[in-house]
Amino acid sequence: MEDLNIQYVHLEQSANQEAHKTDGFSSSKTLVVRRGAPFRVSLLLKGRPFSPKTDSIIIRVLLGRLYVIMPVTFSKEASPSKWTAYFSPEGLSPLSPSFYISSPASASVGTYRLELYVFSQSGQRSSVVGHFILLCNPWCREDAVFVPFEDQREEFIQNDSGLLYMGTAMNCVSRPWSFDQFEPDVLEICLKLLQVSPQHMRNRRKDYIMRADPVYLSRVVSAMINCEDDRGVLKGNWSGDFKQGVSPSMWTGSGDILRQWARSGFSPVKYGQCWVFAAVMCTVMRVLGIPCRVVTNFNSAHDTNGNLVIEEYYSETGQKLHHSKDSIWNFHVWVECWMTRKDLGSGMDGWQVLDPTPQERSRGVFCCGPAPVKAVKYRRIDLAYDVPFVYAEVNADVHTVIVRQGQVLSYSKDTERVGALICTKAVGHPRLQNITADYKHIKSPNPSLRSRSSTMSDDSTLRRGSSQGLSVSLTLDKAAVAGEPIRFTVKIINNENVAKVIKEHLNAQAKEYNHSPSDTFWEAHSTMRLAPMEAKVLRHQITPAQYEGVVGDDLVNLAVVLEDNASQKRVLASEEFNIASPELTIQIANGDSAINHKEHTAVVMFTNPFSVPVSGSLMVAGAGLIQGKIHFRMLPLQPGKKVEQRITFTPTKVGTKMLQASLYLSNVNSVIRGFKMISVINA
Known part of the structure; x- marks a missing residue:
């Protein structure tokens, strides 16, 4: 047989x-x-x-x-x-x-x-x-990464696109990002990332055993996204000189970065900044099956000496100075991953902060976390990993000092500014979700997030200064928008029963989100009399022609210093803000839906809001909608004029997909972006 x-x-x-x-x-x-x-x-x-x-x-x-x-x-x-x-x-x-x-x-x-x-x-x-x-399996109750709600699993594991939040707490800007976890080769590259890690190369047996634990996996990935200690994915660059690589602002998704890293034999991709590091880490974690979301902390403190105090220095005429190793980033982007913490006890389960941007070493390696969000809120700085560093990022005090030739002229303290807003993309919707209360105890609505009023009670100390005899507040009349004047109001109050002669010094500097400002690009000075107990409201503006050539994607540090002629006392109020860029508009021929494997048409539209003609290149991409990227040249467009570009796309995957467009302007330091969420269905 x-x-x-x-x-x-x-x-x-x-x-x-x-x-x-x-x-x-x-x-x-x-x-x-x-x-x-x-x-x-x-x-x-x-x-x-x-x-x-x-x-x-x-x-x-x-x-x-x-x-x-x-x-x-x-x-x-x-x-x-x-x-x-x-x-x-x-x-x-x-x-x-x-x-x-x-x-x-x-x-x-x-x-x-x-x-x-x-x-x-x-x-x-x-x-x-x-x-x-x-x-990993977030659908399995016994798995350490189990998430009980299907809409959250859909968002934090399956969603291949999202929004990254930047700008300032008062004027958030959402940047579309394609996580690309289901694009060709990305899965294999993410697994290869584990194989080329120092942990695997040192002891393969131990590494394989430890990969059962999402805490271990997340630390390995956090270190491997940057290249400071290993053959990591990205090289950071905050110098402004990106000639040797790609400007961080040019990236639109993780797939290009990961594929370039793999093709180069695991040489670092140039260049990344915090949102790029975080977005690529989000891709890797979602691929591995660990629920992940990208989080932005506005006014994020980098406390180098651990004293929970950030010192900022200004000149007597309102110019911000670079005198301290501590800094406040207008925004900083990290990720949170969902997991149980058997190493810490059930009270620390849930969202964990992980930060792949290389700032400080954690146990000898440039990585950060996982730090339980609950531990940050309740100041459990005794717990692993890196809770004190994250705690300082959202809770440090700010001491503002006016100096002249090394002599302190004025000093003020702000306890509200750091961690003014912590947010992420909402589950299932392209909008912001405020998660500040997860990180810190909020006694009352944060004044720095209220509508801006010229009254003293509605201004945080970020925008208000006072001495015994003089008070000042600085408020933007409305959120700054590219192509429009920046209008702001300075309110001065004489708190004494004697007349005063006051000098007003105004100073505006361009700044990157994580740097001290550069040189002054606009200033104004005036002298005025104040009657006893008088309050004055002064209105000022900076025209587009005065800021367009300097600012672009950067922010503005605006300060006012009042000088009392008689007493020589000075008082300062300041504000840091972003200028909102215009957005590209995308329209789909048949609304927001498309049929899988059928050709569709979209129109990308742009109106030039700037005071000068602009030209550049348009890039359109969409995971599951377009293979690769489509590029177009845009001829010079006069101020106020509109241009339209038609594109065709054929979806290859069902589900909600993001079509995104980026216009890279060649003569203005700005990238104009837009996106459209499209529901792809089978015929």
Whole structure:
């Protein structure tokens, strides 16, 4: 009688990936599944039929040199704590038996080798099946990254686009970003990132074992996104000189960065800044199956000496000076990942801060976190990892000092400015969600986020100064918009019963979000009399012609210093703000929906708000909508004129997809952006 032989082994990739919520990785040639859930394997036999009485199947699963051996049993024994294999109820078809393999919910992430052995009475037959990729499973209750709500799993794992928030707390700017986790090669590159990490190169066995823990995985990824200690993905650059690479503002998605890193043999991609580091890390974590979102902290303190105080210095005429190693970034972007913290206790489960931007070393390595958000809020600075650093980023006090030739002329303290707004993209909607209260106790609505009023009670000390005899406040009349004058109001109050002669010094400087300002680009000085107890309202403006050539994507530091002629006392009020760029408008021929695999038309529109003609290049992209990117040249466009560009796209994936456009202006320091969310459905 002919013996039993295996003709073919089928890993049922399409059906398994649909069941495991990994069907987005359809371009992968390797089966992709999630831990803690069974996947099906089918055999095609030739020769005699399979006999449960005389034949048996043994499975060996290998990760590196680690392995587990399990028999395929005849009763379902799936366990969340161990590897199991069992025949499906309909799986004992004599010539095509099928069975399930189930991994524990704490199995290590990685690419596994699967070997299948068949034993019969006449001897052993074996067949090497191939490989499968195992990821974390937020759908599995026993997994450390379990999320109980489907809309959150959809947002924090499956959503391949999002919004990054920048600018200032009073004038948030949303920047579209394509996470690209389902684009070709991205999955394999993210797994390769783990393989080239120092932890893996030092001790492969230990690294494979530790990959079961999302805390460990997140620290490895946080360090590997920057290249300061390893063969990491991105090189940071805040110098303003990007000739050796790409300006951070030019990136629109993670896929290009990760593919360039892999193609170069894992040489760092030039260049990144905080939002690029965070967005790429979000991609890697979502690929690995760890829920992740990008978070922005406005007025983020970098406290280098750990005293929870940031000192800022101004000249006697309102010019901000670079006198301190401490700094406040107008915004700083990091990520949060969702996981249980068995190492700390259940009270610290949930969102964890991770920051891949290289600022300070954590246990000798440039990474940060995971720091439980709850630990930051309750100042549990005794807990791992890096809670004191994150706590300072959202809670430090600001001391403002006016100096002249090393002598202190005035001093004020602000306890509200740092961490003025902490936000992320809302679940399921392209809008901002305020999560400040998750990080800190808010006694009352933050005054720096109120509508700007010229009354003293509605101004934070960020925009108000006072001495014993004089008070001043500085408020923008409305959010600054490119192409329009910057109008602002200075309110002065004489608090004494004597007349005063006052000098007013106004100073405006351009600044990058994480640097001290550069040279003054606008100033004004005046002298006035104030009657006893008099209040005066002074209105000022900076015209577009005065700021356009300097500011662009940068921000403005605006300060007023009042000088009392008699007493020589000075009082300062300041404001840092961004100038909102115009947006590109995108219209789809049939609204916000599109049919999969059918060609559609979109129109990108731009109106020049600047006082000079502008020209540049337009780039249009969209994961699941367009292969690669489409580029157009834009001829000089006169002030106030409008231009339209038609494009065609053919969706390849169903779901909500982002079509994004970026206009890179060549003669104005600005990038104009726009996006459109499109619901792609099957016909």
